[in-house]
Amino acid sequence: MIKVSGLTKKFKNYQALNDISFSVRRGEVVSIIGPSGSGKSTLLRSLNLLVKPDSGQLTIGEETVDAAALTHRNTTRFRRQSAMVFQHYNLFKNKTALENISEVLIYGRGYRRDEARDRAMELLTSVGLAHKASAYPITLSGGQQQRVGIARALSLEPEALLLDEPTSSLDPELRRDILNLIAGLAERSLTMLIVTHEMKFARDISQRIFFMEQGRIVEQGAPEVMFDPITENRTHRFLHEFA
Template sequence: MITVEGLHHKFGDNEILKDINFEQEKGTVTAIIGPSGSGKTTLLRSLNMLETPYKGVIELGDTLFNIENFNKNDVAKLRKQSAMVFQQYNLFKNRTILENITEGLIYGQGMSKKEANGKGMEYLDKVSLKDKANAYPVQLSGGQQQRVGIVRALSIEPEVLLLDEPTSALDPESVQGVLNIIQEIASEGRTMVIVTHEIQFAKEVSDQVIFMDNGEIIESGSPEDVIDNPSSERTRKFLSRLTSTVGA
């Protein structure tokens, strides 16, 4: 379902991704963890070309994408396979909540307004925000806005859902509600790649965990292997520091 081979990305002379390789089966969840600046978000954004690597191959769904030989049509095909949930919600401030969801359905997928509105309301109902359809983003809490961001991405029915630190901008009271929704989506068999600093959540929701540092995958495997019994000393140090911080 997802295959990444020999992926490299750099800003100037600074190499951000160094020969990234991993595979993921359809209907599974991969959690990417690691310290700030390790390349996690750059890897995630590269999967639908919000960042442009300079070398490597991405296979996503039925689209094989060679970074060194691509065009705009290839990018469009790749992006049709995936949808992104951002840290800062990225909602249109001058659109209602319903319009934020339906715009992509109308202009991206050619739905009629009536059909898009019906689908948008259906998804808002799933996250208990049907009554906020005509509100604007500024009238919603951070947690509510992120729930809208998630259902906006889901509404286009992507093959892969990409989530970049979906709880990092939220207050503690909002975090669990958003995590519950993501777990519910995972239980439905949705293919997801999640960058997260919520280690316990990564353990509970994922089938595969990737630990990154300094632009490299240090180790990957099941949550039990990587989180409970890491083979790398670097992974052990990272996780022990998190445990110390939580316990402080």
């Protein structure tokens, strides 16, 4: 489903990703945790080629690209395999909630305008925002904006959903609503990679946990192993420091 081999990325003198390799099964939910600056968001953005890796090979679904041979054509084709949900929503401020979804379908997937509007309304309904279809982002709460962002990502019917700290900009009550929504998506067997600082959420929703440090995945495993207080590992020391 997802396969990464030898992924590297350097920003000037900073090695953000250092020879990362892993695979994710179809329908698997993987949470990526670790200290700030460990490369978590860079890894996620590299999977969508929003950050262009220096080297390595990426596979999502049926598409494979090599960082050394990226072109406009294969980059566009590869990006269609996944969809991003961003920390700061990244909605079009001059478009309504409905248009934020329908425009993506029209210009990104070739839908007719009436088809796109119908599908966008279905998705807004699925995230509890049908009544906000005509609202602009500035009038929506942070949680509502993130729901629109999730609906927009789902509209693309991606092979993989990539969520970059989707609750970090929200207050506790709104955070809980979004976490519940994402948990519901996990029950639909969507393949998801989630960068998060919500440790209980990561433990409850994930089949696997990746712990990153200094641009590497230094530990990975099932949540019951990674979060076991008896296990003396780097992840447990981080959790103790994080708490």
